[in-house]
Amino acid sequence: MSKAVNQQLVDNISIILKKSLAADATLADLRAKNKASFKAIFKEDAGFNCSDNTFQPYVEEVANDLLAWQQSQDQQLLIALVKKIEQLFTVLGNFEASHS
Numbered sequence: 001m002s003k004a005v006n007q008q009l010v011d012n013i014s015i016i017l018k019k020s021l022a023a024d025a026t027l028a029d030l031r032a033k034n035k036a037s038f039k040a041i042f043k044e045d046a047g048f049n050c051s052d053n054t055f056q057p058y059v060e061e062v063a064n065d066l067l068a069w070q071q072s073q074d075q076q077l078l079i080a081l082v083k084k085i086e087q088l089f090t091v092l093g094n095f096e097a098s099h100s
Contacts (some may be wrong), residue, residue, distance in 0.1 A: 012085050019092040020055035
């Protein structure tokens, strides 16, 4: 089972990475036009350790969490990782829908 779970996590993070690159490019364009002045993508209580106004640090955190889970197979770490992935999919999807 963990091989299938691992592959699904890798696939999801790959999708998130591609979406985040496009979203960060859009954010850079919006900032150049003074239309994106927020300080962080997620609120402090969202479960992420990082805080940034681009998606890349969040994707990096999720990738690091995946590596940690691959080493430990800890269920609590897996649950936290899946929640972060879900949040990234939701926010990236909403961002794409509002800026495409």
